[in-house]
Amino acid sequence: MSLYEPIANGRFRFDPQRGALVGWVVPEEGPSAPLAILHGETVLNIIHAADAVEEDAPAEAFGFTWPVPDLVRTGNAGLALRVVDLTGGGALEGPDMLDPLTETSHGSGKGWGGEPSYWPNGIAGGLTSWFNHVADGVWADVDPTAVGPRFERADPPPASSGFSWGARLTAENEVSWTVHQRLPDLAAEVREEERFKLWLKLSKATSNTTQCHVEIFLSRWNGQAFDRLRRLRRSRVMRRFSSTEVQMVLEPEERELAASGELVLTIAFRPCFGLVMCPLVPSDAPESGPRFEDGRLTGAFAACEELTRIYDERLGREVLLAPEHKVSVPAVMRLRTEVPMTEIIVPVYNGADVVTRCLRSVRDATDTPFRVKVIDDGSRGYTTLLLDEIVAGDERFSMHRRALNRGYTKSINEAIKLTDAEWVVILNSDTVVSKGWLRRLHEAAARVPGAGLIGPLSNAATWQSVPQAKNPDGSWSQNDFIEPEIIEDVQAKLAAASECTYPCFPVLNGFCTLISRAVFDTVGYFDEEAFPLGYGEETDMCLRAGLAGFKLVVADNCFVYHEKSVSFGSATRSKLTRAGGFELKNKHPGVNIGALERGMQFNTAMVRLRAKMAELESELRT
Template identity: 45%
Template sequence: MAPEPMDGSAETREASPEGIPPVAVPGGEVRPMAEAAGLTGWAAPDPLTPDEPPEIGLDVEGVSTSIVTAEPQRDPQGRFRLSWPLPPLLRDGVARRVRAFHMLSGQELDGSPLTLAAPPLPAAPPAATPDAAADGAHAMGLRWPEGLAGMRPAGGVTPIAEGVLGETDAPGGYLRFQLLAEAPEGPQAPRRGIRLVADAVAPVVCLHFRLGEAVADQPMAWEVTAWLPEATEAHVKARFDITLERREGPVFHTLRRLRRGTLFRRPSDHAFEITLAPEEAALLAEDGVWIGLIARSAKGLSAWLPSLGPAPLPEAARFEDARLDEAFAHAVGFVRVHGEARREAHPLLPGLWEPPPPARATARPAGQAHPFTQVILPVYNGHDEVRACLHALRAAATGPMQVVMVDDGSRDFTAEMLRAEAMADPRFILHRRDNNRGYTKSINEGVLLTGADWVVVLNSDTLVSKGWLDRLHAAALARPGTGMVGPLSNAATWQSVPAAKRPDGSWSTNAVIQPRHLARMQAILDEVSERAYPEFPVLNGFCTLIAREVFDRVGLYDEDAFPTGYGEETDLCLRARQAGFRLTLADDCFVYHHKSVTFGQAERTRLSRQGGLEMTNKHSGVIVPALERIMQDCAPLGRLRARLSNLAAELD
C-alpha cells in the first residue's frame, strides 16, 4: 500500500458525487478524465528538485501501485501537468478507488482518493499504442501505468512501462514482470530495470526499449546490464543478442545486430554503439527505433534500462583493450576465491596483482572487551528454540551487544514471546513484519536496521556460549584483512566437530553433543584448540561475524537468487573473497546448532538442492570441489578433530 499522508496533508476522503470541488491543499490536485477513463491534474514539484517533474504514485485499490512522472508543462503556480489514462486491462467498467500521492513525501493530492470506472474498450484495438507517450516527451521507463508488477499471458508483446515492452514466444502459460529499482549513492538518478519470468523455458524472451530522437544527431555509446532471473538447470547459460529494431504494430523487425554475448545468473555488462543510417533515422518520425534484448532458450530475462555511455576504464586499467582488462579482473577474482584472499603474489599472476587495502580496523575499548556488535536474529516460528537462543545470548554477553530480532510473520506463540523478551531487556530490539517474506529479506532488513562496524547474522535455532563474541573478534584481529568469521559447531558442514561427515557421506550433526553440553564443550575447546584461526574459502551461515565494510563493498545478501536462504551465505562469502576479504574460522569458539526448526528435513533438502542450483549458475567459474578440498585438508582443524576423538567420554 502507498504511504499515509504526512502531517499537514489532506485527510483521506472520497471525491464528491455532487461535483463540489474539495478543499485545496499544497501538493497538487487530481480529477477524473471524461468517462472516468483515467485521471488528470497538476502536481507541485518536490522541494529537493523544484525544476524537475515529480513522481506521483497511484495506488489502485485491489490491483497495484503505479508510478507516473509528471509532464514538463507547468501552470502559473509552477505545478506540473499530470495525466494517467487507465490501462486497457482496467477498462472493464469496474469501479476502483485510486489514491494519488507524491512518491518523495507521501503527501496526497487534492481530490484523492477518487473513483474510476471506465467503460470497456471496443472490440477493435485503439489506434494509439498503450506504451506511447501523449507528447513523446518522456524517456523510456519513467511511467509504469501497468503497475510495478503483474502477470500477462505469454505468447506475444505486452506493455511493461512507457517505451518498454516484453515478449516471449512460449505458447500458453504466463509472463510475470516486476520493476527493479536501485538508489545509488550521490546525486545520480535511481536505476530502474525489469525482471521477466515465464512459467517455462522459452525459445526467446525479449525486452524492447524505444529510443528517442536524440540518437539521430551523432553516434552514441550505450551499455546495458543483464542477467538470467532464475536458474533452470545445473549449468544454465543463454545466448544473448542486442539488436536495433523497427516496429510495425505488434511485430518487431531486426534492422541489425549490435552485439552478441552470453547471459549467466550473475549480472554482466554489455556495451554497444548506435549510429543510424539515413533510412533508419527516418523511422524516428514514426514510432522511433528500438533496442531489443533477446535471451534465447531461457526462462526469463532481467536488465537495467539501457543507459548512454559505458563506464570508462578505471585509472589503474592495465590494458588498452577493455576486454583484456575485464579478463584479468576475472582472473584475479578466481585466484582470490581459490587461494588465499589477500596473498601478495601468485604464480598465475606474477607481479601484476596488488592486494586491496586492509579492512578498516575497529579500535577496542579499555579492558580489551570486544567492540560494540549488533546481532541480527531472523525468526519465524520455533517458539521453544528461539526462547532458548535469546536466553543464551543474554547469559553469554561479556561486552557491548544489541540483538535485533526480525520476526518474519511468526504464526504461533513466538510473536508474543518476542515482545515479552524485548520488554524485559533494552538490548533486545524487535522488528516485526505481519507477512512472511523469507529468510534472506529478513537478514537484509536487519543489516539495514543496524549501524555497528560489526554485525553477527545468527540463526534462531542456536545456543551461544559465554564469551563467544570475544572469541569471534579475537579471530578477526588475529588475521588482518578478515571480513567474516565463523565458529565451530556440532552441525555446520565443514565447521562441524568432532566429525564433518557421517560414514555414508552425509553431513554429520554429531548427536553426541547435546544442548546441555554447551559449557563443557566450550571448556574442552579452550584446552585443546591451537587458536590457529585458519582461513576458509566459505563459511556456514548459521553464525557469522561480518564487518560492515563487507556489505559496503559487495552489497547485501542476494534476495533474488536465495529468497529462503540455503546458499545466500556462500554467495556472500564468494563475493567477499573476490573483493579481497579474508574469511577466518574461530577454531576456539563453539556455537550449538539445533537444525531444522523452521523447515523440516524434507523441505531443507529441497531448498538446499535449489540453492545449490542457483549457486552453480551464479558462480559458474568457481570450482566447488577445490574449495571443499581446502576445508577438508585444513591441518589445524584435522588435529583438533583428532584431539576430540574421545569426546563422548569427556562430555559425560
C-alpha cells in the first residue's frame, strides 16, 4: 500500500509516442510545483511542473513532461511509477502499471540477440537474468553469491561533462563483477590501432580498500553469451574517478564484428562492493608516455602516471606528469553591498523540541531576506505535528516531507536542487541562531574575495568552538556552560572581543555553513553515495571546494549555538564517524585530516580570540 495519500489536484499518464510521463498538477503554493518521480519509495528524479497543460486540465494547472530514461525501462514486466507533489505530500492520479515497451522504446540494440531485461534504476532487489541490460550497448553480470545486488544512476565525473550517464553497481558483500560495453563507432578511415578510454571508480568503502584490480578483454556476442577473444590489459580502479586507456590493433575480421555490433569490451572486476562506470569513449588524445614492446608494461606505466596525478591533485600540487589537470581557480567574486536572498535548508529527523527551537530562532533572529526549506526525512508523529505548527502561516517557510528516512545527505542535496538562490545555508536542526547571524556570515563572504563557504563560531563545533576548543583530556570541548537562553549575551561578548580577521581554513564544521551557488556549479553536490547519513560529507565538500580555488572562511564575529546530534545515539555516531573516516581516506589520499584539525585549532587569530574570551563563563555569571 502506498504511503502517500492520493490527491485529486493532479494526474499523469504514459505517452508511448514520446516515451515520457506527461501530466498536470494544481500546486498548493507558488507558481510551479516540485514533483518527485518514484518507484516504490525510491526517488528517481525531482522535477518542476511549469509547462503548458493538456486540454483536460484546469485553467490554474501547470503541466510537466518527464522522459522515462532507458535505465528505468523494464523488459519483462510493467513499470510501476508514481508522481508525488512535494509541497503537499500526495500522489497524483495515474495508472498503477506502465508499459514502456513500445515501438519508440530503445530495443536491445544492433547485433544483440535474445531479450535481455533492463535492470531498473534503483529498484531492483536482485538480478533478473544472467546478462542484465544496464543501458544501450552495456550489459552487466555479477557473481551469484552477491547479496542485494543493485544498479542505479550515478553522476559522471566532472572531467567528462559530455557523458550522458554514469551507472553505479553495488552489493552488500564483496563479489566479482563483469561489465560488457559495445565498442563505439570506429573511425571511418582505416587505422592500424584503435584507442578508447574508460572512466571507472570503486563505489563504496566499508573497509580500507582503496583500489581493485581489473582485466580488460576483447569479446564477441554470439547471440547467447560473450566469448572472450583475447586479453588487452590489466589495470586498477581507484576510489575516485580515473581514466584507463585501452589500445588495440584490430584484425580485419574483428573490424567486421565491430561494424555489425558484435564486438565488445569486457571488464572483469576482482571482488569488491561495487563500482561506478561511464560509457566507453574513443580516445583522440595524442599519445603520451613511453611505449614498451610488452603492452603490459605500457599499461603499468600509465597506471602509475594516473596514480601520481590523483595524489598530486588531491594535495593541491602542480601535476608534473599530466599538466592538463591543473587546479582551476574561479574568478574573484565581486564585493557586495546588499545581502542577497538566502535559502536556509534545515534537514530534520525527529528531535521535536530542538527542531522547534531552531526554527523559531531563525524566524526571530534573521534580519536579512531569507526563505527556509524544512526537509522532514521520515520523522515520527510528534515531530511532524510540531513542524506543521511552526511553519503554518509563514510564507517564508516551506515543508518537504518524506514518508521514509532516506538520509541526511540526500535530503540536503534535494533541497539545494529545489532552489535557485545565489546562496544557501545548511543549518543543523539542533542549532539556535543569534540576532544578525546571517548578516554577519554574508559580511564575512563580502570581505574575503573568492569566498565560497562561510561558517560561524559556536560552543560545540570542534576547531570553531569558543572559548575552549578542547578539554584538558584532549577531547573536543562543548563548553557546556553555554545554553540557548544566553546566546545573545555570548554574541555580544564575542562581538566585543573579535578582531574580524575572518581567517581562512581548509575545512569548516558542517553544523552551519553559508555556501555560494558557484561552489555547487563548480564541484557538484554533497556525496550522498559515500556519506548517505552524513559524518564526513561536509569535510569532503570543503576539500573539493578548496582544490577548486574557493576560500573557506570563518566569521569570527558570529555565534550560533550547537547542541550536537539528536538523531543518533553515541554508538551509532561512532560507527558513522568510522565509516566516514574510511571514505575520506579513500577519496582524499595524502590528506591528513588530523593535521588539518590541529592547524585550525592553533590558528593565530583564533588563539588570540579564545584568550580574550577565556573568562567568558565567569563574566556571564556576574
